[in-house]
Amino acid sequence: MRGIALRVEGLTKRFGGLLVLDDLTFSVMEGEILSVIGPNGAGKTTLFNCITGIHRPDSGRIILGGDGRDITGLKPHEIARMGIARTFQNIRLFWGMTVLENVMVARHSLNTYGILDSILFLPRFLREERRVLERSMEILEIVGLSGVADEIAGNLPYGDRKKLEIARALATEPKMLLLDEPTAGMNPVETSDAMSIIERLRRDFGITILLIEHDMNVVMGISDRIVVLDYGKKIAEGRPEEVREDPRVLEAYLGKAVELKKEHVKGT
Amino acid sequence: MNWVGIIRRFWAFALAISIPLIFLFLSSFGILGFDYLLHIAILCGIYVILSVSLDIIVGMAGLLNLGHVAFYAIGAYITALLSLHFGMNFFISALISAAASGICGLLLGIPALRLRGDYLAIVTLGFGEILRITLNNWDSLTNGPRGLTGIRHPSIGGFVIERPLHFYYLVLLLVAVSIALYWRIERTRMGRALVAIREDEIAAASVGIDVTKLKLFAFWIGASLAGLAGSFFASWTGFVSPDSFTFMESVLILCMVVLGGMGNVLGVCVGAIVLSSLPEILREFRDYRMLFFGLLLIVMLAFRPEGIVKSKRRAMELKRG
Numbered sequence: 001m002r003g004i005a006l007r008v009e010g011l012t013k014r015f016g017g018l019l020v021l022d023d024l025t026f027s028v029m030e031g032e033i034l035s036v037i038g039p040n041g042a043g044k045t046t047l048f049n050c051i052t053g054i055h056r057p058d059s060g061r062i063i064l065g066g067d068g069r070d071i072t073g074l075k076p077h078e079i080a081r082m083g084i085a086r087t088f089q090n091i092r093l094f095w096g097m098t099v100l101e102n103v104m105v106a107r108h109s110l111n112t113y114g115i116l117d118s119i120l121f122l123p124r125f126l127r128e129e130r131r132v133l134e135r136s137m138e139i140l141e142i143v144g145l146s147g148v149a150d151e152i153a154g155n156l157p158y159g160d161r162k163k164l165e166i167a168r169a170l171a172t173e174p175k176m177l178l179l180d181e182p183t184a185g186m187n188p189v190e191t192s193d194a195m196s197i198i199e200r201l202r203r204d205f206g207i208t209i210l211l212i213e214h215d216m217n218v219v220m221g222i223s224d225r226i227v228v229l230d231y232g233k234k235i236a237e238g239r240p241e242e243v244r245e246d247p248r249v250l251e252a253y254l255g256k257a258v259e260l261k262k263e264h265v266k267g268t
Numbered sequence: 269m270n271w272v273g274i275i276r277r278f279w280a281f282a283l284a285i286s287i288p289l290i291f292l293f294l295s296s297f298g299i300l301g302f303d304y305l306l307h308i309a310i311l312c313g314i315y316v317i318l319s320v321s322l323d324i325i326v327g328m329a330g331l332l333n334l335g336h337v338a339f340y341a342i343g344a345y346i347t348a349l350l351s352l353h354f355g356m357n358f359f360i361s362a363l364i365s366a367a368a369s370g371i372c373g374l375l376l377g378i379p380a381l382r383l384r385g386d387y388l389a390i391v392t393l394g395f396g397e398i399l400r401i402t403l404n405n406w407d408s409l410t411n412g413p414r415g416l417t418g419i420r421h422p423s424i425g426g427f428v429i430e431r432p433l434h435f436y437y438l439v440l441l442l443v444a445v446s447i448a449l450y451w452r453i454e455r456t457r458m459g460r461a462l463v464a465i466r467e468d469e470i471a472a473a474s475v476g477i478d479v480t481k482l483k484l485f486a487f488w489i490g491a492s493l494a495g496l497a498g499s500f501f502a503s504w505t506g507f508v509s510p511d512s513f514t515f516m517e518s519v520l521i522l523c524m525v526v527l528g529g530m531g532n533v534l535g536v537c538v539g540a541i542v543l544s545s546l547p548e549i550l551r552e553f554r555d556y557r558m559l560f561f562g563l564l565l566i567v568m569l570a571f572r573p574e575g576i577v578k579s580k581r582r583a584m585e586l587k588r589g
Contacts, residue, residue: 052474053473054474075473076470076473076474077473077474077476077477077478080473080474080475080476081476085474085475088470088471088474092468092470092471092474093468093471094463094464094467094468094472095467096463096467097460097463097464097467101460101463104460105457105460105461105463105464105472105475105477106475106476107457108457108460108461108464108475108476108477109475109476109477109478110476111457113456115452115453115456115458115485115489118452118453118455118456118458119448119449119452125456129456129457132457168475169474169475171475172475172476
């Protein structure tokens, strides 16, 4: 039996009077691909922002599996250092840096050398920098961007930008990856490409994946389980085939079936 | 680091070292006012150090600092006081001054770096002014607006550095140290992280970069270098007074950075040399100096916002807005 990678307990987040996350509870198991779906404004990205420390939840807890550590309210960089990496819905790359530098910079906190090591070219500096370069190239290889390593990130086509963001997240050597709409705006070829990368991350590197996605083919295709949100509440959870049939999910997505009454039709 | 780069840098320094010798040769025939030229060159050297140090804060980390002159002043006054009260050697007091300025940078940074953009600019501006006013009024320590005189010249063993040529080579050494430090930061994880913070703080934090700590690092290094420049200034002129550390000095250093090309050390050096030697060359028009600088800055920002020497990365950021 696999252990729990991350547990969200009673998570609530308000923006002013708006209740964006409402007492949300679920668990992510180690090594699974869990998708979070729901209509626009359901609170999916806010959930990600709460987990990664960008927002502080109003109540509830976020607990790491394994040692059961409570990571609620930690700063973003502290959470990243605990092995939770993410991508952003509206891609946030370092646009003026090269593709390679974008990945290298993400290995910042994995290294220990200081300014003195660098000035004096001490062995620690040389060793660690060489390792950063090697590992960054390996990671670019994984997502298929090693050919454009020296290109400025801002010059990349859209699909490659999304891949580079995944590469940058991978460079922090995460145990868990939060992907916010990784295939949004991609054409079918790019989408299937991205899907195979995501599956490979789980298969070859054992990374747990939490996925926000709107493309139902992607969601149904690669998820082990799905959590459905609507107005910040969890309305369903389960395997793809269960969720697909769930009446509450259909209602949230398609609206409630309304019986037309005669008086409504009359006179039109 | 590649060979082409090393040769290019070597040439710049070889020129800087040899040009004064050529002038010295010419001036021995009474052709040129050599000491005056060296005076300008030394001034340029001080501003190069100041601009490079400010560029670590503004160019690399993207933090607008309008009170950089405060760190310069701290370095100058500490060297002056150590020299007057303890007769301390420049080379020791320079290290102490740099360290003290660095600590002041940290002390200012810890509360101020919680603020962003314009607010940080206002706090640093205020810090610079508070310091200047303090220097002006703390008569018992700083001798107020009359300033401190009689600061010892630097000496190594029995050799006292007095002649402009010696000062020129000393400042050149300090310039080399500053630029080397800049390069070493730029090419390491700290430099990469600082650029990442400048481009996107949230994304930088999301890959495990401690944003506050790195900003403090930039402030610390920048302030220390400015302190070093101040220390040299004090022992060169032998005199410090609050007049040398006005808000306009901060603005001037910032202009050098912006004009030369933020985030590009070569550009920043060019900016510093141009803006610090122009007023000397155009002495007759010195009343219009600020007017001219303002105009130059407007023209530059309108037509070439990347600065004189273009940095590829910066150009990309500006293009994307």
